[in-house]
Amino acid sequence: MHKTKVISLFSGCGGADLGLLGGFKYISNHYKKLPYEIIHASDINDKAIKTYQSNFEHLAEVIDIKDLSFKDVNADLVIGGFPCQPFSTVNPTKQPHKKESQLFWEMARIIDEVKPKAFIAENVKGFYRLKKGYYFNLACEEFKSLGYTIYHSLLNSSDFGVPQKRERIFIVGIRNDIKKTFTFPNITHGDTLGLKKKVPIKKIVKSLWPDDPKYFFSKKAVEGVKRAKPNMKRALAQDLEGQCLTITSHLAKVSLNSRDPVLLVDAEKELYRRFSTKEAAGIQSFPESFKFAGSDGDAYRQIGNAIPPVLMWHIASSLSEVFEDKKEDCKEHEVFSLNNVYIS
Numbered sequence: 269m270h271k272t273k274v275i276s277l278f279s280g281c282g283g284a285d286l287g288l289l290g291g292f293k294y295i296s297n298h299y300k301k302l303p304y305e306i307i308h309a310s311d312i313n314d315k316a317i318k319t320y321q322s323n324f325e326h327l328a329e330v331i332d333i334k335d336l337s338f339k340d341v342n343a344d345l346v347i348g349g350f351p352c353q354p355f356s357t358v359n360p361t362k363q364p365h366k367k368e369s370q371l372f373w374e375m376a377r378i379i380d381e382v383k384p385k386a387f388i389a390e391n392v393k394g395f396y397r398l399k400k401g402y403y404f405n406l407a408c409e410e411f412k413s414l415g416y417t418i419y420h421s422l423l424n425s426s427d428f429g430v431p432q433k434r435e436r437i438f439i440v441g442i443r444n445d446i447k448k449t450f451t452f453p454n455i456t457h458g459d460t461l462g463l464k465k466k467v468p469i470k471k472i473v474k475s476l477w478p479d480d481p482k483y484f485f486s487k488k489a490v491e492g493v494k495r496a497k498p499n500m501k502r503a504l505a506q507d508l509e510g511q512c513l514t515i516t517s518h519l520a521k522v523s524l525n526s527r528d529p530v531l532l533v534d535a536e537k538e539l540y541r542r543f544s545t546k547e548a549a550g551i552q553s554f555p556e557s558f559k560f561a562g563s564d565g566d567a568y569r570q571i572g573n574a575i576p577p578v579l580m581w582h583i584a585s586s587l588s589e590v591f592e593d594k595k596e597d598c599k600e601h602e603v604f605s606l607n608n609v610y611i612s
């Protein structure tokens with residue numbers, strides 16, 4: 269089987285890469301292997317790369333993207349979820365002019381250098397919405413100027429069998445000379461007839477009571493929330509029958525003053541707890557066999573930063589058709605649907 273050669277940027281612990289490669293089990297579904305081969309994976313964070321190395325056979329490097337060069341490298345696909353903190357809607361101190369937010373340009377530089385047949389870029393909803401889409405449009409214009417036709421879609425993980433309402437913007441570029449169109453995957457889960465029922469948190473969190481008391485918030489933290497002004501942000505207790513709010517990268521925190529999802533174990537006794545790293549990973553659709561390196565804090569960060577493998581699997585599966593050799597008539601770009609937005 270011919271495999272599409274992939275360069276993975278900002279690889280983190282490998283959530284996106286696992287989805288792209290497939291061949292894993294999540295809840296009771298098997299996500300079959302997809303025809304991709306990762307020829308480069310890297311991240312600046314050594315702990316994330318340690319996790320990556322313990323879950324994949326291929327190599328991954330600790331390196332700053334600014335030091336990467338792919339001048340003589342052939343690859344068909346470049347993927348990357350460039351760092352999102354400056355655009356995050358849950359981050360009250362948005363500073364999109366911070367240097368970190370410029371890493372998008374590094375990804376564009378590498379795409380220009382490699383000229384892959386396609387690329388997948390991912391970011392938070394805030395990147396799409398901030399300043400009426402100014403940054404998002406800037407990114408799309410840059411990609412178009414490099415010779416790509418751009419497709420984008422704001423996808424919600426819960427529509428694809430992940431028990432989490434995580435919304436992320438995906439930008440897929442297809443090199444203009446490839447003459448193929450891309451269609452985002454159709455949603456698989458929802459209330460509409462013919463779709464599977466959305467997956468509830470209880471598929472992952474089997475009991476409100478934790479395995480370890482360290483996951484409880486302290487009395488002081490709970491009292492702090494009770495004293496907080498009504499307009500203050502506070503943690504939100506999740507219903508195990510529903511889908512979880514976004515799993516963020518800072519669930520290790522000791523405060524309840526944020527919009528992060530938590531669990532209310534006993535309302536009368538005011539017992540709240542955070543998700544364990546195992547539960548957070550499960551809600552992000554990592555298979556149980558995926559191991560995280562470093563401290564709990566490192567693991568929460570890697571998990572919260574990740575693209576849910578199951579969501580990425582669906583996108584990568586749709587994209588694999590673009591790399592198929594079979595000759596097909598070049599259709600006019602006519603793709604417009606609820607879940608699929610095409611930018612001409």
Ligand SMILES: C[S@@+](CC[C@H](N)C(=O)[O-])C[C@H]1O[C@@H](n2cnc3c(N)ncnc32)[C@H](O)[C@@H]1O
Nearest residue numbers: 278279280282283284312313332333573574575
């Ligand atoms: C949104 S996360 C990507 C997560 C990954 N796609 C996944 O699915 O697991 C962004 C990553 O960019 C990395 N990063 C930040 N600055 C970087 C830089 N200058 N060079 C390389 N990686 C960087 C972070 O360490 C983080 O792991």
